[in-house]
Amino acid sequence: MASDKGDPGQKSQKFWENFMKTLFFISALTSVIAVFLICIFLFAGGIPAMFKIGLFEFIFGRKWAPNDVPPLFGILPMIMGSIYITGGAIAVGVPTGILTAAYMARLCPQNLYRVLKPAVGVLAGIPSIVYGFFGMVVIVPLVSQVFSANGNTILSASILLGIMILPTVIGISETAIRAVPESYYEGSLALGASNEWSIFFVILPAAKSGILAAVILGVGRAIGETMAVIMVAGGQPRLPNSILDGVRTLTANIVTEMPYAADLHREALIATGVVLFVFILIINLLVALLKRGGN
Amino acid sequence: MKPIKKPLGHFLALITKAAAATTFLVMAFLILYILINGLPHLTPSLFEFKYTTKNVSMFPALVSTIIMTALSLIIAVPLGAFAGIYLVEYAKKGNRTVKVVRVTAEALSGIPSIVYGLFGMMFFVTYLKWGNSILAGAFTLSIMVLPLIMRTTEEALKSVPDSYREGSFGLGAGRLHTIFKVVLPSAVPGILAGVILSIGRIIGETAALIYTAGTVTEMPQNVFSSARTLSVHMWALTGESLHKNESYAAGVVLLILVVGINSFSAFIAKKFIKEGK
Numbered sequence: 001m002a003s004d005k006g007d008p009g010q011k012s013q014k015f016w017e018n019f020m021k022t023l024f025f026i027s028a029l030t031s032v033i034a035v036f037l038i039c040i041f042l043f044a045g046g047i048p049a050m051f052k053i054g055l056f057e058f059i060f061g062r063k064w065a066p067n068d069v070p071p072l073f074g075i076l077p078m079i080m081g082s083i084y085i086t087g088g089a090i091a092v093g094v095p096t097g098i099l100t101a102a103y104m105a106r107l108c109p110q111n112l113y114r115v116l117k118p119a120v121g122v123l124a125g126i127p128s129i130v131y132g133f134f135g136m137v138v139i140v141p142l143v144s145q146v147f148s149a150n151g152n153t154i155l156s157a158s159i160l161l162g163i164m165i166l167p168t169v170i171g172i173s174e175t176a177i178r179a180v181p182e183s184y185y186e187g188s189l190a191l192g193a194s195n196e197w198s199i200f201f202v203i204l205p206a207a208k209s210g211i212l213a214a215v216i217l218g219v220g221r222a223i224g225e226t227m228a229v230i231m232v233a234g235g236q237p238r239l240p241n242s243i244l245d246g247v248r249t250l251t252a253n254i255v256t257e258m259p260y261a262a263d264l265h266r267e268a269l270i271a272t273g274v275v276l277f278v279f280i281l282i283i284n285l286l287v288a289l290l291k292r293g294g295n
Numbered sequence: 296m297k298p299i300k301k302p303l304g305h306f307l308a309l310i311t312k313a314a315a316a317t318t319f320l321v322m323a324f325l326i327l328y329i330l331i332n333g334l335p336h337l338t339p340s341l342f343e344f345k346y347t348t349k350n351v352s353m354f355p356a357l358v359s360t361i362i363m364t365a366l367s368l369i370i371a372v373p374l375g376a377f378a379g380i381y382l383v384e385y386a387k388k389g390n391r392t393v394k395v396v397r398v399t400a401e402a403l404s405g406i407p408s409i410v411y412g413l414f415g416m417m418f419f420v421t422y423l424k425w426g427n428s429i430l431a432g433a434f435t436l437s438i439m440v441l442p443l444i445m446r447t448t449e450e451a452l453k454s455v456p457d458s459y460r461e462g463s464f465g466l467g468a469g470r471l472h473t474i475f476k477v478v479l480p481s482a483v484p485g486i487l488a489g490v491i492l493s494i495g496r497i498i499g500e501t502a503a504l505i506y507t508a509g510t511v512t513e514m515p516q517n518v519f520s521s522a523r524t525l526s527v528h529m530w531a532l533t534g535e536s537l538h539k540n541e542s543y544a545a546g547v548v549l550l551i552l553v554v555g556i557n558s559f560s561a562f563i564a565k566k567f568i569k570e571g572k
Contacts, residue, residue: 018357019472024385026395027377031445034438035399041417042410084432099314107311116315117321118561125557126325127499129526130546133533134325163321170318196304216406223408226502227530251409251502258416258506273413279405284405 046274049073058271066257066265077239077277081154081247082223082279085233085242086156088158090167090221096162096286097169098204101214104170105177106199115276124167130295132231137158140232147244152234154241154243160232162223165218167221184270213290215229223275226251250276326550331348331546336416336540345489351541353548355514355530362515363433363508363524364497369436371444372490378441379448379486384474393569404442408503411439415507432508435541439503440493448490484563495553501526 050058053073061074106115139159144151180203188198204211234246235256248256253272261269342351378396386393420563425431455478455494463473509521512532522529529545 008383009333013469013471017469020382020471021385024377024381027374028381028386030374030393031400031403031441032376032395033445034441035402037418038406038410038438038571041422043412045417079404096314096317098500099311103311103315107308108315114481116319118558119319121557121561122326122554123322125495125499127501127526127553129499129501129529130329130549130553131325133529133542133546134329137539138328150479156465163325166318166321194301194304222406222407224409226407226409231533251407254409254413255502255505257566262440270413270417272540273410280405280407280410284402287405288401 009113020073023031032257042274042277046267046271047211049264049271050274052264053268058268059275062239066261066268071265073264075250075253075272078248078250078253078272079237079275081233082249082251083159084154084243084247085161085224085249086219087231088154088243089161090215091165092162093165093169093218097166097214097218098173098211100169100171101177102199104205120167120170123163124171128164128225129229130158131164132228135228135232136287149244150231150234150246152246154233154240154245154247157229157233158243160161160228161222164225164228165221168221169214169218172214173207173211176207176214179210179214180206209290209293213287215271216283216286216290223279223283224251226255307560309319319570325421326554329543329546333543336544338544339549341541342546346512351532351538353525353528353541353545355360355512356523356525357548359515359522360498360524362518362522363436364494366429366433366434366518367440368490368493368499370433371440373500374437374460375441376448376486379452380474381453382445382492383449384470384478400442400445408439411435412503412506415503417473420507425508425519427509427511428519429515429522430518432504432519435503435507436497436500439500440496443496444486445491447492448482448486451485452478452483453490455481484566488560488564491556491563494562495556498524498556499526499549499553500524501530505530508533
């Protein structure tokens with residue numbers, strides 16, 4: 001290589017090294033720029049409306065009636081709708097998910113694992129529109145038959161979302177359970193505890209921060225879900241009295257009314273997106289804190 | 296103590312089995328239900344070149360889906376892969392920029408698709424004046440899959456043993472040469488698995504596209520045409536109670552596409568891991 005000194009070939013090589021390095025660096029900044037742009041546009045589009053409506057009236061207003069004179073833009077029903085449905089999804093999906101993860105990580109025979117693992121992968125890959133359709137043609141009629149009521153309810157949406165968050169909860173819980181050192185399990189066995197006892201009272205508690213992260217990510221998935229929820233939850237913008245009432249979530253509010261919204265109404269919908277975004281940011285923050293605590 | 300624990304142990308074993316069985320049965324039921332009810336409705340008229348209100352053809356939507364996927368990947372794959380290369384091959388440990396990149400990428404992967412849709416509508420459609428178009432949809436989706444491609448690239452590059460790099464440097468090769476000729480070739484299957492996973496997400500996406508690419512049923516003329524992908528097509532059909540059978544048919548095609556693509560990705564990743572060992 002010594003003979004290459006001052007050679008134009010080496011000069012151009014140096015140029016390419018630096019050029020590509022800069023290109024790689026700029027590419028790495030894309031995600032930073034994207035998050036920055038998303039924040040700017042979302043906040044600039046939504047926050048003025050919040051102040052025009054009144055921050056308190058917007059978030060705690062009990063009535064959403066954009067076509068009234070004067071129009072009312074209270075999103076409390078939608079916030080509660082999102083919270084109820086997410087709570088329901090957690091009630092359905094989290095116990096099933098954690099138990100399935102425990103079974104897959106510790107109890108299940110090898111050849112059964114080879115069936116279960118891809119099955120969870122398939123659940124994770126199904127598009128939300130297909131889930132929503134399934135909810136519409138199977139879960140809604142079922143709920144309607146059992147309770148002889150309209151089937152588009154909090155209950156139907158909770159069941160459907162409970163299924164949809166399963167892969168998230170199972171995947172992350174399984175990783176967390178597998179990360180518990182084998183010595184914990186062996187120690188418990190040596191003290192005379194049974195296999196199942198050791199799993200439930202030694203391994204699961206030791207994996208709790210990972211499992212909690214799984215639950216929080218499940219909450220994030222449930223609260224942000226849009227299409228499937230619209231198709232089964234009914235969509236009425238009012239505070240529900242029971243789980244057999246229909247509700248509208250924050251996400252549903254945006255998609256349902258955007259086609260015919262203008263001016264303040266449209267801005268109020270973007271502001272609904274801001275509220276959703278803030279929820280998600282809080283959830284991300286919680287997960288990040290948990291991860292830091294875990295390390 | 297043992298006699299007390301034993302029934303509890305059986306109970307605990309039983310509920311984990313029941314939960315795993317539920318998960319599996321729900322998956323099987325969902326897939327079979329859509330397939331059995333949908334396959335009979337996959338008629339040739341659904342694949343006619345031109346959409347009319349009579350044939351409700353999904354063919355233009357299929358073409359739009361392919362264009363949308365290709366365009367999103369053209370944007371997202373180089374950016375995501377280059378970002379991954381920077382993070383693994385160039386960035387020094389503890390670098391503050393790297394930390395910011397990681398945090399923002401993680402934030403991106405948590406943002407719901409409807410928020411991407413809102414952003415795409417305000418930025419690409421309105422602010423950049425692209426209108427409802429495939430281009431606006433593809434840019435929106437490329438931001439959405441960016442973190443996925445970044446992460447899989449990073450993982451694939453990290454799994455390449457350092458001895459490869461050292462060997463290449465030792466032979467006098469530069470950093471760039473080492474990356475493109477030595478490191479990347481052995482990381483390609485891992486990156487590919489991530490790309491295929493992204494294809495699955497793009498095909499299945501609805502909420503981010505309704506207000507960026509629009510819901511036009513016609514065959515797209517160019518990237519500035521508004522068009523609906525198959526998922527958006529299915530969404531539009533479910534809104535009209537007349538088209539339940541066509542919704543089933545669209546559901547079948549979507550399901551086969553997405554599940555097939557994801558399995559293919561898993562297969563490549565698995566093969567890659569085996570060969571790596």
